[in-house]
Structures are given as structure tokens and as C-alpha cells.
Amino acid sequence: MAGKTLFDKIWEKHVVANVEGGPSVLYIDRHLIHEVTSPQAFGGLKARGIKVRRPDKTIATPDHNIPTMDQHLPIHDELSRFQVNKLKENCEENGVLMYGLNHPYNGIVHVIGPELGITQPGMTIVCGDSHTSTHGAFGSIAFGIGTSEVEMVLATQCLMQSRPKTMRINVEGALQKGVTSKDIVLYIISQISTGGGTGYFVEFAGSAIRSLSMEARMTICNMSIEMGARGGMIAPDEITFEYVKGREFAPKGEAWEKAVAEWRKLPSDADAKFDKELHFKAEDIEPMITYGTNPGMGIGISGKIPSLNEVEAASVNTFKKSLDYMGYQPGDAMVGKPVDYVFVGSCTNGRIEDLRAFAAFIKGKKKADNVTAWIVPGSKQVERQALAEGIKEILEAAGFELRQPGCSACLAMNDDKIPEGKYAVATSNRNFEGRQGPGARTMLASPLTAAAAAITGVISDPRTFLS
Amino acid sequence: MSIDKFVTLESSCVPLPIENVDTDQIIPARFLKATTREGFGDNLFCDWRYDKNGNPKPDFVLNNPVYSGQILVAGKNFGSGSSREHAAWAIHGYGFKAVVSSFFADIFKNNSLNNGILPVQVTDGFLAQVFDAINENPKVLVKVDLENQTISVPAKGISEKFDINPYKKKCLINGYDDIDYLISISENIKAWEAKAEK
Numbered sequence A: 001m002a003g004k005t006l007f008d009k010i011w012e013k014h015v016v017a018n019v020e021g022g023p024s025v026l027y028i029d030r031h032l033i034h035e036v037t038s039p040q041a042f043g044g045l046k047a048r049g050i051k052v053r054r055p056d057k058t059i060a061t062p063d064h065n066i067p068t069m070d071q072h073l074p075i076h077d078e079l080s081r082f083q084v085n086k087l088k089e090n091c092e093e094n095g096v097l098m099y100g101l102n103h104p105y106n107g108i109v110h111v112i113g114p115e116l117g118i119t120q121p122g123m124t125i126v127c128g129d130s131h132t133s134t135h136g137a138f139g140s141i142a143f144g145i146g147t148s149e150v151e152m153v154l155a156t157q158c159l160m161q162s163r164p165k166t167m168r169i170n171v172e173g174a175l176q177k178g179v180t181s182k183d184i185v186l187y188i189i190s191q192i193s194t195g196g197g198t199g200y201f202v203e204f205a206g207s208a209i210r211s212l213s214m215e216a217r218m219t220i221c222n223m224s225i226e227m228g229a230r231g232g233m234i235a236p237d238e239i240t241f242e243y244v245k246g247r248e249f250a251p252k253g254e255a256w257e258k259a260v261a262e263w264r265k266l267p268s269d270a271d272a273k274f275d276k277e278l279h280f281k282a283e284d285i286e287p288m289i290t291y292g293t294n295p296g297m298g299i300g301i302s303g304k305i306p307s308l309n310e311v312e313a314a315s316v317n318t319f320k321k322s323l324d325y326m327g328y329q330p331g332d333a334m335v336g337k338p339v340d341y342v343f344v345g346s347c348t349n350g351r352i353e354d355l356r357a358f359a360a361f362i363k364g365k366k367k368a369d370n371v372t373a374w375i376v377p378g379s380k381q382v383e384r385q386a387l388a389e390g391i392k393e394i395l396e397a398a399g400f401e402l403r404q405p406g407c408s409a410c411l412a413m414n415d416d417k418i419p420e421g422k423y424a425v426a427t428s429n430r431n432f433e434g435r436q437g438p439g440a441r442t443m444l445a446s447p448l449t450a451a452a453a454a455i456t457g458v459i460s461d462p463r464t465f466l467s
Numbered sequence B: 001m002s003i004d005k006f007v008t009l010e011s012s013c014v015p016l017p018i019e020n021v022d023t024d025q026i027i028p029a030r031f032l033k034a035t036t037r038e039g040f041g042d043n044l045f046c047d048w049r050y051d052k053n054g055n056p057k058p059d060f061v062l063n064n065p066v067y068s069g070q071i072l073v074a075g076k077n078f079g080s081g082s083s084r085e086h087a088a089w090a091i092h093g094y095g096f097k098a099v100v101s102s103f104f105a106d107i108f109k110n111n112s113l114n115n116g117i118l119p120v121q122v123t124d125g126f127l128a129q130v131f132d133a134i135n136e137n138p139k140v141l142v143k144v145d146l147e148n149q150t151i152s153v154p155a156k157g158i159s160e161k162f163d164i165n166p167y168k169k170k171c172l173i174n175g176y177d178d179i180d181y182l183i184s185i186s187e188n189i190k191a192w193e194a195k196a197e198k
């Protein structure tokens, strides 16, 4: 019998029942909820006259719709305030733990899960948010669900799911200086397109992945949804255990030893078979930047936007529409293009390591006058750490300010909107039309490439600043 | 709770020959502050449909009276991006009952099915033929038969089979919802928990 993949092992352990000719009933270990995709689910529970089945496995945080300034004041936008209050009410009624605004553990759901040790290897984790895939970096099955499914999990702690196919993406070798895990994932998406992973659960493997920190691994799994995958995952190892150890929700003492022993059994067996396998070389990857309106439209920063004859005939119209929106021409170089805004934050690159990298890069330099920069920590804990490490002072000395945690300009539900027609280099994950505000034009990049843009005022290759 | 039943549907179509339509386009994030499922249909494709002042943009298909119907026909990779079910609510709220494309993003597909909207995945070739047929005659009827899993354009004599999970098919035909089913097996869930947690 062929060996099992990491995915198989976790999946099989969580199947409660199989529906004939249909999906599996999958047990969910952790359910994370936030204010935007849960109210209708709680409404549904009420209509059925039931309560949350396992409040002890459910954790809530408001993050999408909150201001990133003056968080001590009541939220001024009426609808946002109502939605955030609704979350609180629903959690109170159902006995669900919530880390509300100003709580020392508040933050973006995919940042706080890992940093509190809620996220652990071998678990099934869901949230009404597509970037739940982030948690897969710990060797868990984690994926985003819709609101009907949120209701399903609240009601039964289970989910009806068809078993996805498995894919392994191997990245071997060493990264060039100035190339980060964000560039790895943008590179892969540019190669396989935003639909390249649809129907699959992806395991990222290979020496380039294994050498990454947990923060960097999370960035990769975070964006697996941008290749269409159901989720992404990375086998747990010593780096994983080291990260989880001692965190608030992590097992302690004897339970810890037992847990680690189990987690060590999780990695894919040497003879495991995947439905599909892809290979990339780390040294082929440059700092990446997107030029279009989906995350697959990315190029190495020294490259050029494809010309029309390089685009598949059937996709030419979509391609043209996208470049029109961006105000770019086919064949243009990206380096030197103007930048109005820089956004550093989100569940992709709003962790302490990202702020450290940004701060180290801009230290002793000055923000370009034409650039407005929003540096938004992913959580209260990240914010506190940034203060403790002196990152705030470094930022301020260079003309930047540190805002308060939240999703912010990643999806622009709050006031942090990029104005129409303006260009933003963003460390978040989506460059869709209007994603950062109606008419906003987004270029996705790593924190280093964002830093290079922030001090030069144009798209710049971060490698030219690194000796 | 239950969803709309879906058996067969014969309707003219609204064509949207754009690829990679993401859920941010279907319903922009600023409309996600609602706490109920109602009212999203008015803002379906809002930024393509209306200008800054809220006036309909005449060149967008939903504003073109030539096209109408309960079937949305869209380019490859429809519904990618955010998991927001609000996208399915907006499509449902507007009055669509089926979406035809040559590729759907996973979460969107689930969300549609959970709201009684049938995602019909066809081949690239068939999709092109449907767009051609609509081009020739905007009122051309497309027939979706869930029981037999076929989609056809009777006037053109073309048809194709489509795939759907048999369980989901049964749910749609009968208007069932997953939660009813899961609640009905709560004893199994309890037994599973007892075993796992000991």
C-alpha cells in the first residue's frame, strides 16, 4: 500500500461519516469567526432555535471592519459599529470567547490564531475567510468557508466536504538576497495562474520551504487560495514546534510531549502519492511585482509586462481590460513606475518579521515625499512587539507612522481606502479591481519591495539597496 | 431552513464574457457591513454597473435591456478570490438561478450550491458556442436539466453533459440543506467526539 500524504493523515482522522455518493462529514477542531461573515450564520442558528454546539472550539475577533486609528473611541461608521457589536452580542449569547477591540489579543484572525497557539499541527481549522489557508503552515488542514458553512460548523462542529485532490509543489535551492517567501508564492501563482490549484489541496515542500521561518511559511500558505487551491500546507518540523511551544493555547508539560510525538508522525510518507506534483527552483525567483488585476499577473521586478502576442488569444480581452484599469501598456517595464501609496500589513505580511524587514530596510533613509504610507500591524501583539523592539521609532524617524491592527487597506472596508486612480504597492494578497477602494490600482509585492518603493517614490528593485 | 428547489430551467441569458471574475467584483467589500442576507442583488457588480454618482453605465450588460434571464454566462474561473457568500446572495438576489462558466472557484461553487444556485461547468468550446448563440440572438433560450445533467441550446441543436456531486444534486432537487442532515446525525458526531476526546 502506498504511503500517506500529510493531508491524507489529517483528513482521515477527522472523518465522522461518509455520505453515499457525496461529501464527507469532517470534524472541525478550531472554528475562527469574525464580524463580517458570521452575523447571518448566527441569524440562521436563531431561526433554527439552536445554539453554538462547541463554543469551546470557537474563537472570535473583529478585524475586517475596524478603524486602524483611535481604536479607543467608539467606531464612527454606524454600519461597522453595528456589525462589530453584533459579533459581541452573538458571542455573549453563545458563550464564545471573543478578543474584542483593544483586547491585548485582538488582531487579524489569521495572525492571532498562530500567535496564540490556537493553530496547531494536525488540526482541522476553518473560518469564514478564504485566507484561513494561512494556518496550513503548521501542518494542519485549514481552509476558508462561506457563511452557510459557518452556520453548519456553529451548529454541528462538522462540515460537509468533498475530498480535494492533492498536489505537492516543491521549491528547491537557496533564495537570492532580497527575495522573500512572498516572492516565492507570487512567482508560483504567476507560473500556474489563479486557477492552477483549483480542486487541489497543496503541500509546499522542498529545501527552500523547509528553511523558512514560520512567519514566512504562513505567507506562502496564505496565498495558496490565490492559485485557486482549497488550501495550502507545510509539514510540521522543529521550526514549527519551536514556534508553537509556550504559546497561550499550546499544550503544556506532559501534554506537550505527547502532542509533539503525534505531530512528528504527520509529514507525508516517503512513498506517498500526490495527484499532481510541480517543481520550481528557488534561484529562478526574483523579487516579484504584479502589474494587473489578479494575483497571477505578476513578473520579476526587472521584467516587462507581457506584450499582446505573448498572451493566449482567448484571454486577450481580459488582459487588455486589466491593463486599461491599471493605466499600463503591454511591454512596459515596471521599475520606475510612479507609486502614490504603500501599504504594509494584512494576514499575508503584517507579522512582526515583516515589520522588522521593512524597518531594517528603511532605517536611516527617508520616505519619499510623494508617497503616503500605511504601516499596519497584524495584531495587538505585533504592535506591542514593534514598540518593544524600537521599530516604531525607526519608522517615525524615516517619516512613517505605525497604525493600529486590523485588515485595513487589504480590503478597504474601513476608512483606509486608496483613492481612485492612485497606485499602491501593497504587501497584501489581492490586486482585484477596486479591492483597496473604488478605482484603486494595486501592485502586490513583498515588504522589501514595498520599502524600496516607499523611499524612492517609484517601483524599485530592492536588491539595489542591499549590499 | 431550506433552499430553492432546482429541477429544470429554460431561460434567456445574460452574457459576461470576462475571465477571472472575482467576488470583489460580484459584490465589493464596502457592501459587506450588512447583518442579513437580503438586499445584495441591487449591488451585484456594483462598480461595473454604476458610475461614481450611482448612474447605470450603459455599456455594462446588466444595464442593457437587450439581455435578460435567469442564467448568467461568464468567462473562465468565475468567483475566485474572497470566500464571501454575499457574492452568491447578490447573484441570487438579482434573480439568477444558474451560472454557466468553463471553470468555477471552489468556495464560490459551494456557496452557490448552498443557496440554490446551480453552477454549470461546461467545456471551453461549449462556452464559446453559448456566447456565440447569445451574440446572434440575445433572446436565445438555454436549457439546464439537472436531473439529466445536461445543458443545451435547443435552437442551435447543441448540448453537453455537466458534472455535479450526486449528494448536492439531490439537495438541490429536493431543496434540502446540509445542516438539516448534519443535525440528523448528531448521535454519530457525539460518538466521534467521545472517542477523539478521551
Ligand code: SF4
Pocket: A063, A064, A108, A109, A110, A129, A131, A346, A347, A348, A406, A407, A410, A411, A428, A429
Ligand atoms: S487581512 Fe485581508 S485577506 Fe487577511 S483576513 Fe483581512 S481582509 Fe482577509
